[in-house]
Amino acid sequence: MLPADNHVHTEWSYDTSHEASMTRSCEQALAIGLPAIAFTEHLEFTAGREGDAIAGVATDARWWSRIKPLDVTGYLAAVQECRERFPELRILSGVEAGEAHLFAASAGAIVRGRAFDRVLGSVHAVPYKGKLVAADALFGSMPDHDVMGYYFAEILRLIEDSDLFEVLAHVDFPRRYWPKGPHLFREEDFEEEYRWVMRALAQTGRVLEINTKTPLASVAMVQWWRAEGGTAVSFGSDAHLPRRVGDRFKLAVDVVEAAGFKAGRDPYDFWRV
Numbered sequence: 001m002l003p004a005d006n007h008v009h010t011e012w013s014y015d016t017s018h019e020a021s022m023t024r025s026c027e028q029a030l031a032i033g034l035p036a037i038a039f040t041e042h043l044e045f046t047a048g049r050e051g052d053a054i055a056g057v058a059t060d061a062r063w064w065s066r067i068k069p070l071d072v073t074g075y076l077a078a079v080q081e082c083r084e085r086f087p088e089l090r091i092l093s094g095v096e097a098g099e100a101h102l103f104a105a106s107a108g109a110i111v112r113g114r115a116f117d118r119v120l121g122s123v124h125a126v127p128y129k130g131k132l133v134a135a136d137a138l139f140g141s142m143p144d145h146d147v148m149g150y151y152f153a154e155i156l157r158l159i160e161d162s163d164l165f166e167v168l169a170h171v172d173f174p175r176r177y178w179p180k181g182p183h184l185f186r187e188e189d190f191e192e193e194y195r196w197v198m199r200a201l202a203q204t205g206r207v208l209e210i211n212t213k214t215p216l217a218s219v220a221m222v223q224w225w226r227a228e229g230g231t232a233v234s235f236g237s238d239a240h241l242p243r244r245v246g247d248r249f250k251l252a253v254d255v256v257e258a259a260g261f262k263a264g265r266d267p268y269d270f271w272r273v
Helices: 022-032 072-085 104-111 144-161 173-177 187-203 219-227 249-258
Strands: 005-008 036-043 090-098 118-122 125-128 131-134 207-211 232-236
Touching: 005 090, 005 118, 005 207, 022 036, 022 072, 036 072, 036 104, 036 118, 072 090, 090 104, 118 144, 125 144, 144 173, 144 187, 187 219, 207 249, 219 249, 232 249
Parallel strands: 005 036, 005 232, 036 090, 090 118, 207 232
Antiparallel strands: 125 131
16 A cells, blocks of 8 residues: 655645645545545745744745745635545645744744644745745855755754654755756765754654655665664655645655665554664
8 A cells, every 4th residue: 555645735835836726636646546645735934923033034035925824724624625525535634834943933823723634844945144045046156065055954953943843844855956957966975964964853753754756765865764763754745736646656665665664554654664
């Protein structure tokens, strides 16, 4: 059996197209044999509130103008409608909390007190020269290798400063935009950085996502996670279109199994050592 897809976006996320559909995503999950799907819509903010560490950091219009607030009430109603329409599919609610360490109060006001099934933590934007900018915008501003180091340092701050999330999404997000081409990105060039991020995550008992939209993690990289104390992985397509739900999961399963992780008795659970 394939694992649950714990990272899916629909029309409720600000960065999807008119083709996005929660209903069609459920249909796709059933068609390919997924036991469960988690709708983890983007939870990001355009301004800080009291208690947010982002205070004093300016907005960068190229990044912030795209962000729209999540209609939590409408989203949760849509999830309930799909649960009633597709009783044979486990449908999980959730959010992908972007930069939760910088927006602790804002994100916490939405997440705490609500029984979301999946809360992902991620970094898409980083503070740089007094502004919060898209992580990939750093390419060209500094050497490519330094961009990844800068990003991993921000991921470490996310882990250390936020307890809001359970699963760390796309640990190496900027590799998608590697200037020489994502296929030429070499994980081994950043083994030290991967390991200290993974070590910090493992010490909190949280879960590493195997993201199948990002160039797929190697067996070696998943083995680093296990070597640093990681005990569980989550599979996420990061789908923004229904047809991408569960994308490349068979290959991802092969990678994860080769690294020593396996499914448990509960098909809805994370995979564990």
